[in-house]
Amino acid sequence: MALVCLRHMKKNQRGEIVNIKADGELGRRIRDMGLVPGTKVMIMGRAPLFDPVALRVMGFTLTLRNNEADYIEVEVK
Amino acid sequence: MEATIALAGNPNSGKTTLFNTLTGARQHVGNYPGVTVEKKQGTYSRGGLDIKIVDLPGTYSLNPYSMEEEVARDFLLNDQPAMVIDIVDASNLQRNLYLAIQLMEMGLNVCLALNMIDIARTRGIEIDTEKLSRLLGVPVVPTIARTGEGSKMLIEAASKASQYDRSPLTISYGDDLDQALDEMEDLISGKDFLGDICHPRWIALKYLEKDGKIISQGRERDPELSAELGEITRRVADHLEKTMNTYPEAVIADHRHGYIRSIIKGVITRHHGEDRFFLSDRIDMVLTNRFVGPLIMIGVIMGLYKFTFTYSELPVNWLESLFGWLSSSADAALPDGLVKSLIISGVIDGVGGVLGFVPLIMFMFLGISLLEDSGYLARMAYMLDRVFRYFGLHGSSVMAFIVSGGIAGGCAVPGVMATRVLKSPKERLATLLTAPFMNCGAKLPVFALLVAAFFSENEAMVMLAITLIAWCGALIVAKILRLTIIRGESTPFVMELPPYHLPTFRGLFIHTWERTWEYIKKAGTVILGISIVLWAMMTFPALPESQQTEYERQRQGLLASTPSETIHEVETAQGRTLPTEESPALQTGIEAIDRAENEARVRYSLAGRIGVALETISSLAGFDWRTNIALVGGLAAKEVVVSTLGTVYSLGETDPEESSSLAETLRESPHWSPLAAWSLIIFTIFYAPCIVAVVCIAREAGSWKWGAFSVVFNTSLAFGLSAIVFQTGRLLGF
Known part of the structure; x- marks a missing residue:
């Protein structure tokens, strides 16, 4: 159990979102897609140039840029 | 008036497929006023029903951040459809319901289409439709849009439910926000503030969500009340910030998702975990693989x-x-x-x-x-x-x-x-x-010509x-x-990989x-008009009569000096090899005069005069008046540069595919050099797009301003670059 930033999670690592610091449009978009505290995520992989990152959330796959993932704190297992 | 049903739903929920199934070929595509978002309408007429169906753009939410969201919400607020069918992807119920409850919070009549139910079943997801319908208080119909299964039941359920009035869904957003909402709601309903847009609690909610559009409308309508609502928002936002280090928007989203979780808890039975790998994920392991992925992409x-x-x-x-x-x-x-x-x-x-x-x-x-x-x-x-x-x-x-x-x-x-x-x-x-x-x-023909020449x-x-x-x-x-x-x-890259x-x-x-037809209809008329204008520029004013007579006199002179049998031969030959020696000479003689006349005619026209007038400036980039005219002609279509160069070098109409004699002329012309050729290559890459492309740019960007911008900006950029190339090259002694 440890708090890490989503950017630093490894492939296939799982965790639960604890905090989202983003405001404005980015915050709204992240929340619209179901990324809120309590949501479970798993890292599916990263693009060939290591950015963006692909996540599994509530059964679908979502992509985020690394600098957008910085706003999301995850408690990893 | 016939009833209107709006189709709402997330991208990739199968919304467009369902729209096609419901309306068949009876649809009409246009654009929403002022934006490039497509507006699709159609009619469902089966079983005695005649219903207008509007396909809203796919959105995840109704917060008007993107054009699609704004358009969808404006339509729902302004046109007040009798019923909104929300198409939800059954395999992704949790995320899809986020839009559904926003629709219900607006107080719209909603009916859920639980789409791609077959895929959900094969993924081991079972949904208790009846219970979902009871908990949400709206009809829920399982559908498979690809095959049309359930679409008839869906329309029946929707048109039946549209006869009842529905009260808006009210969700609890926690004590702090609920109190603020109650307070605001009283103020709003007391003055019937923005009552024509939506019900009071929704307006209050939008103030808390800092919805720019609603707030500016409110400020216009009643600045005093709007300021008061803004003050309440600030107060509660400050409080949330101090006590929980969060913002109203975040709290609202959290509670919406919480509400959805509580609803689906007893509705969905999963036979596998959420993270299970499906076929799609296995395909992705190859197609987005770090090494193989880019190679396959190049192939695609x-x-x-x-x-x-x-x-x-x-x-x-x-x-x-x-x-x-x-x-x-x-x-x-x-x-x-x-x-x-x-x-x-x-x-x-x-x-x-x-x-x-x-x-x-x-x-x-x-x-x-x-x-x-x-x-x-x-x-x-x-x-x-x-x-x-x-x-x-x-x-x-x-x-x-x-x-x-x-x-x-x-x-x-x-x-x-x-x-x-x-x-x-x-x-x-x-x-x-x-x-x-x-x-x-x-x-390419322009480059091919210059490459062949130099x-x-x-x-x-x-x-x-x-x-x-x-x-x-x-x-x-x-x-x-x-x-x-x-x-x-x-723009954030928060994107679904469907x-x-x-x-x-x-x-x-x-x-x-649809898209092709739209191009023919909209772009076609404009382009026809512009091409006539360009034609006129290359044609008018016509050569003065005195000069025309002069060329005619030359031709007559040539004919008079030739024996009449030869003339007869040339006139009847029509492509066959000419037997006598004089006839080819006569033919080339006449052609030479024709070409000289053409050159004079183009130079005399408006386009020619522009070309000549621009020579003082364009010589900075190494272009003489001939090149200028050719470039003006190239506005119609770039390959015209080659054929116009042919005309102004008195070679007659030059086929862009067959320009070897023109290449030779350029190579030997004193006005040309490899440096001038590079300068023209650079200019051709960057200068104004052809008119067809300009019309498309204006249409896609939603404003003629951008079409004009691309002409002016690209041409200035092109000229700047080629002048730099030409002048630097000259200084270096090329």
């Missing part, structure tokens, strides 16, 4: 390119021969003169120019729809985003660049239209303004350099635009046909 891009430009060749050729035949028929049927010239060079060439692009556009849209509907396009954006983001663009920009001629020989017209796959407005605008720098098929030893190297210059130029200009006039943070699936043929064809 090449494939799309080949598909668009190779297979459309045959219909393009048919159209060309059709218009060639029309030209020659008109040539034979009409007497020489202005009318004939207008019909052939203005109308037939203009219409031919418009329709000549149709097969290209159809094949491009078919190919891109296939990639988009199958889900691969999202993967391309995912893999390439890192590169394009550096230049202020988006991963999806690649399609537009490639189709425009990123692989030399494309076309900017379908390329500009291909920017429709970009959902982020700033990135889209930057892409559609820079894609025309790519080397389209019509610029660089015939290094042909391949020069062509490679031209391609690289175009790419670097486009990306750098995109970066500059994004730092200046299209400044602003990049599961792969086979697109339906019907969907692909409807999609392709």
Whole structure:
């Protein structure tokens, strides 16, 4: 159990979102897609140039840029 | 009045497929006023029902951040449809319900279509529809849009439910916000504030969510009350910030998701875990693999390119021969003169120019729809985003660049239209303004001519350099635009990678046909008009009579000095080899006079005068008046540069594909040098797009301002660059 930033999670690592610091449009978009505290995520992989990152959330796959993932704190297992 | 049903839903929920199933071919596509979001309408008429169906753009939410969301919400608020069918992906219920409850909070009559229920079942997801319907208080109908299963029941349920009035859904957002909402609601209903837009609690909620659009409408209507509501919002926001380090927007979203979780808890039974790997994920392990993925992507891009430009060749050729035949028929049927010239060079060439692009556009849209509907396009954006983001663009920009001629020989017209796959407005605008720098098929004859004349030893190297210059130029200009006039943070890349699936043929064809037809209808008329204007510029004013008589006198003189049998022979020969020695001489003599007259005529025309007048400036880049005229002509279509150069060098009409004699003339002309050729190459890459592309840019960008911008900006940029090349080259002694 440890708090890490989503950017630093490894492939296939799982965790639960604890905090989202983003405001404005980015915050709204992240929340619209179901990324809120309590949501479970798993890292599916990263693009060939290591950015963006692909996540599994509530059964679908979502992509985020690394600098957008910085706003999301995850408690990893 | 007939009832209206609006279709709402997330992207990739099968909404468009359901729309096609419900309305069949009876649909109409247009644009929402002032924006480039497509508006689709159709009619459902079966079983005695006659219902108007509007397909709203796919959105995840109704917070008006994107154009799609704004358009969808405005439609729902202004048009008040009798019923909203929300199409939800049954495999993704939790995320999809986020939109559904926002619709219900607005107080709209909602009916849920639980779509792709078959896929959910194979994924081991079972949904208790009745319980879901009871908990949400709206009808829920399982459907399979691809096969049409459930669509009849859906419409029946929807039209039955539309007869009842529904009270808006009220969700608890926690004590702090609920108290604020109650307080605001009282104030709002006391003054019937914005009552024509929506009910009081929703208005209050929008104030808490800092919804710019509603707040500015409110400020206009009642500045005092609006300020009061703003004050309550600030108070509660401060409180949340101090006590919980969060904002109202975040709390609202959290509670909505919490509400959804509590509803689906007893509704969904999963036979597998949420993280289970499906076929789609296994495909992704290959297609987005770090090493194999990019290679496959290059293959797919090449494939799309080949598909668009190779297979459309045959219909393009048919159209060309059709218009060639029309030209020659008109040539034979009409007497020489202005009318004939207008019909052939203005109308037939203009219409031919418009329709000549149709097969290209159809094949491009078919190919891109296939990639988009199958889900691969999202993967391309995912893999390439890192590169394009550096230049202020988006991963999806690649399609537009490639189709425009990123692989030399494309076309900017379908390329500009291909920017429709970009959902982020700033990135889209930057892409559609820079894609025309790519080397389209019509610029190639210009390069081929110059390469043949001056660089015939290094042909391949020069062509490679031209391609690289175009790419670097486009990306750098995109970066500059994004730092200046299209400044602003990049749109978040929060994007879904939808599961792969086979697109339906019907969907692909409807999609392709609609967009092609729109092009013919809207762009066609404008382009015809402009091509007539360009024709007039190259034709008027006509040579003064004295000069025309002079050329005629020369011809008559030549004829008079030739024996009459030879003249008879030439007149009846019509392509056969001429027996006597004098006749070829006579023929070339007459042709030489004709060509000299043509040269004089073009130089005398408005376009010619512009060319001559610009010579003082254009000589900075090494262009004489002949090149200037050719470049003005190139505004109609880039290959015209070659044929016009032929005319002004008195070589007669030059076929762009066969320009070897022109190349020789240029090589020997004192006005030309390899340096001047480079200067013209640079200019051709960057200067104003052809009129068809300009019209498309204006239409896609939603304003003529951007069409004009691309003409002025590109031409200035091109001139600046070629002048730098030419002057530096001269200083270095080339």
